[in-house]
Amino acid sequence: MTHDTDAQPRPIDLPGAGDWLAWVAGRCEGELAEARARVEQVKVATGATEVLGAWNSAQTAIANADAVSLWAEVHPDAAVRGRADELSQQVQKYVTELGQDRDLFDVFDRLAASPEAGDLEADAARVLAHTLRDFRRTGVDRDQATRDRLRELSEQGVRLSQDFGRNIREDVRSIRIAPERLAGLPDDYRAAHPADDDGLVTITTDYPDLVPFMTFGADGEARRELALAQNNVAWPANDQVLQDLLAVRRETAGLLGYSSWPDYDTEVKMIGSGQNVADFIERISVTAHERAVAELAVLLERKRVDAPGAEAVETYDSRHYSELVRREQYDVDGQVVRTYFDFERVRQGLLDVTGRLFGLEWTPVAQSEAGTWHEEVATYDVGLDGARIGRIHLDLHPREGKFKHAAQFDLVRGVAGVQLPEGVLVCNFSRGVMEHDEVVTLFHEFGHLVHHVLGGQGEWVRFSGVATEWDFVEAPSQMLEEWAWDADVLATFARDAAGETIPADLVAAMRRADQFGKGLYAAQQMSYAARSYFFHAGEHDDLTAYGDELQRRYSVFPPLEGAHMHCAFGHLDGYSSGYYTYMWSLVIAKDLFSAFDTSDMFAPAVATAYRDKVLAMGGRRDAADLVADFLGRPYSFDAWQAWLVE
Template identity: 65%
Template sequence: MTAIDPAALSADPTAPAPLALPEQGWLEWVSARGDGGLDRARALVDELRAHPPAATLDVLARWDAVQTAMADAGSVGSLFSEVHPDAAVRERAETVVQRVQRLETDLGLDPDLFAVFAALDPEGLDDDASRLLERTLRDFRRSGVDRDESTRDRLRELNERAIVLSQEFSKNMREDVRSIRVRPEQLAGMPQDWVDAHPVGDDGLVTVTTDYPDVVPFRTFAHDAEARRELVTQFLTIAWPANDTVLQQLLAVRREIATLLGYASWADYDAEVKMIGTGEAIGDFVDRITDLSTDSAQRDKQVLLDRLRRDRPEATDIDGADATYYAELVRKEQLAVDAQRVRTYFDFERVRQGLLDVTGRLFGLEWHRVTDAPSWHPDVATYDVHADGERIGRIHLDLHPRDGKYKHAAQFDLVPGLAGRQLAEGVLVCNFNRGLLEHDEVVTLFHEFGHLVHHVLAGRGRWVRFSGVATEWDFVEAPSQMLEEWAWDEAVLATFARNADGETIPPELVRAMRAADDFGKGYDARTQMFYAALSYDLHVNPTDDVTARLRQLMARYSVFPYVEGTHMHCHFGHLDGYSSAYYTYMWSLVIAKDMFSAFDADDLFAPEVAARYRDRVLAPGGRRDAADLVHDFLGRDYTFDAYAAWLAR
């Protein structure tokens, strides 16, 4: 891809420019970006409170400017607290997040400010402005603005405490990288490129860490059961015991907030603004998926156990320390798919470029590499996004692990897009190695990139409240889960999946991969329901011993037994971000399967349906309810039918 001058591609010289990142002086820049946004927001609020405009639309415009200033500051704080290589910058960014969220709390509890909005006349507003007013009034009430002064003061204290605990929970996970030391012969089964990247130390041992580029292939391929179990145990005890205490404190804060606001539980409070509606419906959904997936789960688990017994005749069950390894053996021996052969077709650089080509063709976008853009680390690759000759966004791909960096995979906002005012910018943060990828990692990359596309395409509206991935939080995964389907299509993979000899991945191998992927989907669904049940239950039923409760829920929902000595809740990051709503992933998958049914399986790039999906589901952002977006795309309400058929297949 040829490097270009981004300015040369902008047909409109007045179009918003990308955010100017610094060459150096990051600590000062993050401080200035954060403090500047907050100062701007406060000044606008003071003016709005003291001299509110007469016209409702003008009041909303002023409030939008406040929200934009806060979003600009908060995005920088959230991103750089997780990815900047300098610990001092990360800590300063955490402070920015605290201050932004503190201001959000103060504004939400300000009765004088609320009075300005409560007095507004909605007559004559268009649909978007009317929706903005309704959502703003709802936010105030959910903040507790209509409670008495002492309750508002307590809510303020609790929200500030929740911010600090959330950051501590994340920091403990980010900074606790564990490792095991193994003998070279214990690497038997590992891919040669992985072995070459892990030299033997002076003591004759090899270090294997709990970072994803180590733990995922090791638990998949390493023959040595003892070493696998040791690494999996370390992985499932990241941030223990520190985060056990932090989590209990965070759960207690959420319970008290919900109680003060008049809700039976945090789950009820949180679900009120989601598609699912109520906390009780979460439990019902978890049980429904559990029932749908049980037969498939038990059938495929028995296959794993039978294969384990060939190596260990005395085995009576199989747990997470062995399940991934034996699933790979089953796929290789019984389903004719060797993941080590598969990975030879997925060189990281080719995959990254292939992803850009595929999504560009699908959504009518062009990705132009910007080689001279400043960034926070040399690994970061920056691209301008163009549609119909116009630059509509900028993305940054930060895809390799390093010390102090966010350990999972996620899309972060850098700038919320607004028509004529701000260029949408997003950052994809992952932890892939630089060589060959597992196909599961390719799927993950497609998934997370789906969030990035959503952020950019939905970044050309008027109101920041609806910019980007601003739909109900139990829908946001659906577009990304649907994009995963393109990472399984043989025609799509043929465009970029090639081995070192330049040979394209064979169609019959892709078909076998798809068949092999169906193996285990039932027990994967049950595992997801265990996570969802844990997420929900901890926010509904207080417990003095989270590990004990985890074991109970695992016995009920997962088909795999607890791995002794582990405490996975301590690095289950979704207990922070998604709180009681981890069910979101499966809820979204139900919708994703239904939306994908509208595409032609023989031509995933068919322009009419792709454009309709882009324009009716992604581009609106949060301007309409998710159920209405899906109905507009499908021409009907979404159903469980496609998901149930897939699960039964």
């Protein structure tokens, strides 16, 4: 299929009630054929403009084909999900072949050495530099035997990654308990979980069941049972899958000349090296430890009210007793708070807030026009200054076989004059009222979607959308969370069933209560980051035992006996050794937010500067340079450290 660069780009035509199996295959295979044709053009092109132009078209087609992985995560038809997995393997196999195509590499290598390279404009020169770096990271300059083995490892890694994710996605676990063990749960939750013919209630590990139960459920043993079920999702299947995946990554890094997978992984990230990751984990852990220990003591004191003589606060106690501390010591009752967050109002409020902040218009698209894959998906066209600049799809509720966490997926990466950016937000929120932390999560994930669309207006697909260093991509989304904590912002959409707006003093209390737990959060995040890093930094025969050791070293909560959380820790696939990214990005997010005036969260000058200097730039410059351009100085830890102790 040929891309028409003269016509005004339109959103892609999804099949709706049509034949999804045929459409998914046709879309992917057609784009792969387009990519192959464009790659052949690269090899015979005679000048820099022709070479880079054909390569941009090839990369665009590959990105379009690679989006097939979305359907493996969200499509309600298992046959479509399975076919999408197969097609995704084909795409990754082709990408691996391209990365080791010596003739193709030589084209770019010669171009870089030619006089033309010095005349390239900045973005084109960056495309060339990044392309050469990508080639070298695939081992294109190694001997044939090494290239063959790297190809085998890449294909094996794709299959293992798919197995790892599929095992998590398809393994929804549950507990069955007597109705009286729902003590403490809100009325609407209890009503939605009636007893079955055996007189028992089923609670699943899906988020809408899990989060309220772990927050409000008064039965500690029931919380332990559900936590154990959640932390044993995909056990034992993923234990060996993960070991095999780690082995593939270790061998890959070694063949490419790196001392470890983290060193290979961080070469293209802001942090720069594996040792820097280890140092960062230690720095955050040391900085947060004193506060975490003090907060743990508060939780233990409150637990002893219910369980005199208790000696420890377990992981499954954390949410519950943090909620009680906030309710009793900060006068914030989560069950009252949630009554102000009706899902439909929150979704519309989010659109209104981000529209006002970034100057965007969100126009609903009828399902008959959008051709969406499920009746609960909501679609919007995105406008800026009267022009359509993209389309988004919101798939926000759980269902069987669907991705279990929260993430933004690319459907189309935007290229100016060629195709509009389209993104899909995939979450698992309740259909009724939401917890406030779910509202915060929705703002966070929507930040990725905004970044994808605004950053998808440039010429080069290599830098389209969220194309910055991987340890920066969370920073803009974490910063957007701040708007979910502002009283004036929440007042625009947070209303209870009677139409009463959430009181400003309640929001102020929520903010004060939110200060409690920062140290616990930072410590626990570092225990996850340590698993991510140290699992990859060396070989470990027993991942459960080693994970428990890291939990004891970095978290203040003891390991959960009988749990194998690494099997359900989906980020060990996509983030590999880089889960530190969340805290690294939070450091930068707090610094970015320091430029905003908290008394005027929609001040147009700073919001527009942030939109244009950070979000709209995509990957056109290094993340550190984008931040410095916006702030007028290099990023620092100061704002994060001030936040931790406030």
